[in-house]
Amino acid sequence: MAYETLIVEIEDYVALIRLNRPDALNALNSALLAELGEAVAAADANDKVRCIVITGSDKAFAAGADIKEMSEKSFVDAFTDDLFGTNTEDFLRCRKPIIAAVAGYALGGGCELAMMCDFIIAADTAKFGQPEINLGVVAGIGGTQRLTRFVGKSKSMDMHLTGRFMDAAEAERSGLVSRVVPANKLISEAMATARKITEKSALTAMAVKEAVNRSYETTLREGVLFERRLFHALFATEDQKEGMSAFLEKRQPQFRDR
Ligand code: CAA
Numbered sequence: 001m002a003y004e005t006l007i008v009e010i011e012d013y014v015a016l017i018r019l020n021r022p023d024a025l026n027a028l029n030s031a032l033l034a035e036l037g038e039a040v041a042a043a044d045a046n047d048k049v050r051c052i053v054i055t056g057s058d059k060a061f062a063a064g065a066d067i068k069e070m071s072e073k074s075f076v077d078a079f080t081d082d083l084f085g086t087n088t089e090d091f092l093r094c095r096k097p098i099i100a101a102v103a104g105y106a107l108g109g110g111c112e113l114a115m116m117c118d119f120i121i122a123a124d125t126a127k128f129g130q131p132e133i134n135l136g137v138v139a140g141i142g143g144t145q146r147l148t149r150f151v152g153k154s155k156s157m158d159m160h161l162t163g164r165f166m167d168a169a170e171a172e173r174s175g176l177v178s179r180v181v182p183a184n185k186l187i188s189e190a191m192a193t194a195r196k197i198t199e200k201s202a203l204t205a206m207a208v209k210e211a212v213n214r215s216y217e218t219t220l221r222e223g224v225l226f227e228r229r230l231f232h233a234l235f236a237t238e239d240q241k242e243g244m245s246a247f248l249e250k251r252q253p254q255f256r257d258r
Helices: 030-045 075-080 085-092 109-116 131-135 143-151 153-162 168-173 183-198 202-217 220-236 238-248
Strands: 006-011 014-019 051-055 060-062 098-102 105-107 119-123 127-129 165-167 179-181
Touching: 006 030, 014 030, 014 183, 030 051, 030 085, 051 183, 060 098, 060 109, 085 109, 098 109, 098 183, 105 109, 109 127, 109 143, 119 168, 119 183, 131 153, 143 153, 165 168, 168 179, 179 183, 202 220, 202 238, 220 238
Parallel strands: 014 051, 051 098, 060 105, 098 119, 105 127, 119 179
Antiparallel strands: 006 014, 127 165
């Protein structure tokens, strides 16, 4: 399927979704957000996709929500349309693992989009920030909540109140990104990581995603119980029998997602 604001390629069971509004540093306008929702839903439904990578350009993953598109909105427009609500809820429905591969600016909604993915691999050129305060607003796609969970209250307050940018080294140090790689290796590293995930049982990967995400939504005790019940349930799968037999027989498992 052809998109106006995205380039989507599927290779080796990985869908690589590239945000493609170079003239606006991939600012998230309504067209891009709608297409991204469609592309992620299509990848989620496609048997030829087992993992998704979302990336931008060398200069920008995304420089935020589109300020030109937003600037004249009234409260009534924003509230009535639930600005960014529907798009992001759609995005979060995806059950397959999503990696954000971030080079350059990931600001405002760009940082928030990266944080909505399952983990972030950053190029050494990446710069993260929540500079909405400079525009007279607060973050609107979860930044005050997700960044705080990633990096803690003190650094999150610092980022949101000053609008400063965090480089890749600081992002890795503070737990926002899982690893930093040289910029020229970003896509190959992200694709290799995604391919590694495609070799696992897709069923188990889905369970991992649900269990880790549950830690954001619930108490520790309830989360641990949810995890334990999932663990128990997976003993009903062929992939558990295969995974454990393969280990004991000293061979690679052949998972069948069942
Ligand atoms: N929305 C719309 N257009 C944007 C944009 C954005 N968020 N960010 C950059 N652009 C456009 C610029 O207007 C410019 O377009 P023109 O050439 O037509 O003027 C083009 O992209 C290139 O940008 P710059 O000339 O500014 O590039 P630079 O290298 O000098 O600076 C930058 C790069 C530091 C990222 C700067 O563009 C910038 O500060 N952008 C805005 C960042 C921002 O405030 N993001 C938060 C948006 S609000 C938000 O996201 C709310 C939310 O939580 C939902």
